[in-house]
Amino acid sequence: MSSPCHYCGKPAVQPVEKGGRVYCCRGCLRLEELESEECAVPDWNAASADATSESVRWAHLKQAEYRDRLVRKGSDGHAVTTLFIPDMVCASCVAFLEKLPAKNPAIHRAEVNFPRKELRVAFDESGLALDALAALLDRLGYPPEMRNAAEADQPKKDRQHIARLAVAGFAFGNIMLLSFADHLGGEEFDLSGFQGAFGWFNFALSLPVLFYSARGYFESAWKALRAGGLNMDVPIALGMVVIFVRSVGEVLLGTGMGYFDSLAGLAFFLLIGKWYQHSTHSRLSHERDYQSWFPISVLRVADGAAEPTPISTLQAGDRIRIHHGEIVPADGVLLEGAGQIDRSFITGESHPVAVRPGEPIEAGGRQLGGAIDLRVERPVQQSALTRLWNSDAFQKDRKGSIQDPVDRISKHFTLAVLAIATATLLFWIGKDASIAWNAFTATLIVACPCALALSLPFTYGSTLRWLGRAGAYLKNALVVERMARVRDLVFDKTGTLTAASAFETHFQPVAEAPNFEDRGRVAAAAASSAHPLSRAIVRLWAEDRPRVEAFDEEPGSGVAARVAGATVLIGTRTWANASDADVAALDTAFPTADSGLRTTYSYVALDGRLLGRFAFTKPVREGIEQELQALAHAHRLHLISGDSDAERPAFAAWFAPDRMRFNMKPEDKMAYIRDLQAAHPGELTAMIGDGLNDAGALKEADLGVAVVDDLYAFSPASDLILDAKALKHWGAMLQFTRQAQRTVYLLFAISFAYNLVGLYFAVQGLLTPVVAAILMPVSSFSVVTVALGRTRWAWARTGIRS
Amino acid sequence: MSVIPVLIVIGLVVAGGFLAAFLWALNTGQFDDATTPAWRILNDEPPANDDSKPAKH
Numbered sequence: 001m002s003s004p005c006h007y008c009g010k011p012a013v014q015p016v017e018k019g020g021r022v023y024c025c026r027g028c029l030r031l032e033e034l035e036s037e038e039c040a041v042p043d044w045n046a047a048s049a050d051a052t053s054e055s056v057r058w059a060h061l062k063q064a065e066y067r068d069r070l071v072r073k074g075s076d077g078h079a080v081t082t083l084f085i086p087d088m089v090c091a092s093c094v095a096f097l098e099k100l101p102a103k104n105p106a107i108h109r110a111e112v113n114f115p116r117k118e119l120r121v122a123f124d125e126s127g128l129a130l131d132a133l134a135a136l137l138d139r140l141g142y143p144p145e146m147r148n149a150a151e152a153d154q155p156k157k158d159r160q161h162i163a164r165l166a167v168a169g170f171a172f173g174n175i176m177l178l179s180f181a182d183h184l185g186g187e188e189f190d191l192s193g194f195q196g197a198f199g200w201f202n203f204a205l206s207l208p209v210l211f212y213s214a215r216g217y218f219e220s221a222w223k224a225l226r227a228g229g230l231n232m233d234v235p236i237a238l239g240m241v242v243i244f245v246r247s248v249g250e251v252l253l254g255t256g257m258g259y260f261d262s263l264a265g266l267a268f269f270l271l272i273g274k275w276y277q278h279s280t281h282s283r284l285s286h287e288r289d290y291q292s293w294f295p296i297s298v299l300r301v302a303d304g305a306a307e308p309t310p311i312s313t314l315q316a317g318d319r320i321r322i323h324h325g326e327i328v329p330a331d332g333v334l335l336e337g338a339g340q341i342d343r344s345f346i347t348g349e350s351h352p353v354a355v356r357p358g359e360p361i362e363a364g365g366r367q368l369g370g371a372i373d374l375r376v377e378r379p380v381q382q383s384a385l386t387r388l389w390n391s392d393a394f395q396k397d398r399k400g401s402i403q404d405p406v407d408r409i410s411k412h413f414t415l416a417v418l419a420i421a422t423a424t425l426l427f428w429i430g431k432d433a434s435i436a437w438n439a440f441t442a443t444l445i446v447a448c449p450c451a452l453a454l455s456l457p458f459t460y461g462s463t464l465r466w467l468g469r470a471g472a473y474l475k476n477a478l479v480v481e482r483m484a485r486v487r488d489l490v491f492d493k494t495g496t497l498t499a500a501s502a503f504e505t506h507f508q509p510v511a512e513a514p515n516f517e518d519r520g521r522v523a524a525a526a527a528s529s530a531h532p533l534s535r536a537i538v539r540l541w542a543e544d545r546p547r548v549e550a551f552d553e554e555p556g557s558g559v560a561a562r563v564a565g566a567t568v569l570i571g572t573r574t575w576a577n578a579s580d581a582d583v584a585a586l587d588t589a590f591p592t593a594d595s596g597l598r599t600t601y602s603y604v605a606l607d608g609r610l611l612g613r614f615a616f617t618k619p620v621r622e623g624i625e626q627e628l629q630a631l632a633h634a635h636r637l638h639l640i641s642g643d644s645d646a647e648r649p650a651f652a653a654w655f656a657p658d659r660m661r662f663n664m665k666p667e668d669k670m671a672y673i674r675d676l677q678a679a680h681p682g683e684l685t686a687m688i689g690d691g692l693n694d695a696g697a698l699k700e701a702d703l704g705v706a707v708v709d710d711l712y713a714f715s716p717a718s719d720l721i722l723d724a725k726a727l728k729h730w731g732a733m734l735q736f737t738r739q740a741q742r743t744v745y746l747l748f749a750i751s752f753a754y755n756l757v758g759l760y761f762a763v764q765g766l767l768t769p770v771v772a773a774i775l776m777p778v779s780s781f782s783v784v785t786v787a788l789g790r791t792r793w794a795w796a797r798t799g800i801r802s
Numbered sequence: 803m804s805v806i807p808v809l810i811v812i813g814l815v816v817a818g819g820f821l822a823a824f825l826w827a828l829n830t831g832q833f834d835d836a837t838t839p840a841w842r843i844l845n846d847e848p849p850a851n852d853d854s855k856p857a858k859h
Contacts, residue, residue, distance in 0.1 A: 094842070095844075115837050155834055159828055159834075162828055166821065166824055166828070174814060174817065194806060201810060
């Protein structure tokens, strides 16, 4: 008897399993996924409340510079804008957003493109300005995000490619049909009277292929030639031109129908390859810089009034206000409020830092306490963090110099083809001039590297897709090649090897464990504070919380609260009046975790009696220990962290002492990567990090891997975005790409074999259109089949379940 | 048999018409999103307006 469906409860006849649960059908699985995804459809009433924080965030959209870029005039006179909304996750979100016109009279049309996470809105600017629209969406829980021009134009490029593919496919089908008469020939189908007419039809059909569909190849080949180099598109373009010229010649002279079918087929297959290789993760961005991390406007306080101001216009001496959860945009000095800055993304420090009035705050950290006021010390462009982007690594694209294997061999390939063709010409010219021309062009036609050019797109394209299903999103197919060749792996610590935000919390009692009521009191006191450690306590003890009668918070020390008739103190040792004897007893009873991870303690006292303490650590991600062990066999592992070396012992098992560096600034990390590359020339280095402090190293490394907990949240520019949950499969993924590289070499061998067969006919002047028409598709199909089949086999061998 | 070239021309015109229709649909964004329209019909309430033709980007 099969177990009942987890979603609808009916017996599962054809069970589908996912995550250890059984569902009766795909529909139930999908519905459960939809409902379980984090999707809190907000209340419409929330939209009516006036919330200043949102209007601040979007105030910059009032400026013409932003407005003109985002808003276009629709055909019906309305203003039209397309906004990227990363927070839409399910069908309910779509239904909700598309109801906007019914709720706000100034909005005429709202249309969601879910795969791209875009909302297209037609609205009336006199009734609702762009900034008000953005603020409204933000308030409703769907804050829009600004994309750069390249991201916004991607759909247009995709469409153009499909159009080229469609035209090539259309022409290919029709030309094949017409050529069949000639290829089959014979007495039963004597169509010789139509040869001329069919030839002209084929000629007409091949024109759009040559001048529209295959245009990209000619442009690319021309560019390469002008730069004095040879890429794979040069022999392709040469082959196509020769096929066309010779075919036109045959039709004109009436000697045959030419090779138009080969020409159209070539363009069609090559375009399919290109399309297949194209990354399917259009909604992820691999190209972000610090500007996407910072807000665009901030609240500036002048003469007692707060006014939204673009951060680019901030001057030294300005007073700005930062609310809970907002990013500090410029280096400054805290004037007022309790600074509680989470800098894990900027410096790699694993625990938030308390900042008192008068102390400096660096740009980039996130404020976690209440609202604070700062005095700006340096304009945004000159802050310590943004200076990083002015360094060399961000000015030039050094990675372009790492060639893919096809480009490496294409030079030799082209020269070899030209040599063989010339030799053929010279050999025949003395004997029979007509055969000489025939053999010369046939050599160039048959040598056209169609199968060769398809090996890489299909193998790496398929590799990219499999990796995408497991949570690794590559910028493009060529990243596969670099993954396969990586030798040094440099890891960041905080947020990469250890969890980014969640603390692992334990309670260590002095005597017996506190009872239900006391736990409720402590949780209630902690719940009144915005401090990240307080929140971790609330998560640990999710009890029924009594009402808090009085509450006070001292930044850097702790909280004091009166809850249900008892006084609760949570904070530092001195704050909770923990005696040396108690602390010593606790240290003996609960020795610092064997893991060696840095632990922060919060002591808890109830009515003057010490209950115990909370121990907070940022744990190493699940499965990382085994993964590092496995990776160490084939790679050199390095650890570079912006944090102090308190956690050095926790990682000593996997990293050699001289390959572990702590207290590294962003520039130090970049320098470390550069030194590594200089020390091992010819070997590739991967940087695996997550924060802005890794941005320089990610850019400098041959392979930059950004580890993210939330795919749509900000991640620094990288070659690969890796879901943190997939980090434990990193070794298997690298192994998989090495298999892909082997597949490509195998396919090179196969396609060379086909080229040799073709050349055998061509140099003798025996290449008829039929031979070309058979050889080309057969070679292409076998290459594609082997590429997809072997990649699939290699993926099964990795043992990763997506 | 002389009808064959005529038939081919007619065939090409018809097929070309389909190609043109496809290119038109492509350029008006009808293939941009294959997911959302399927969800849209699950939405009980009628659309807020009848102006729902796909728009040009």
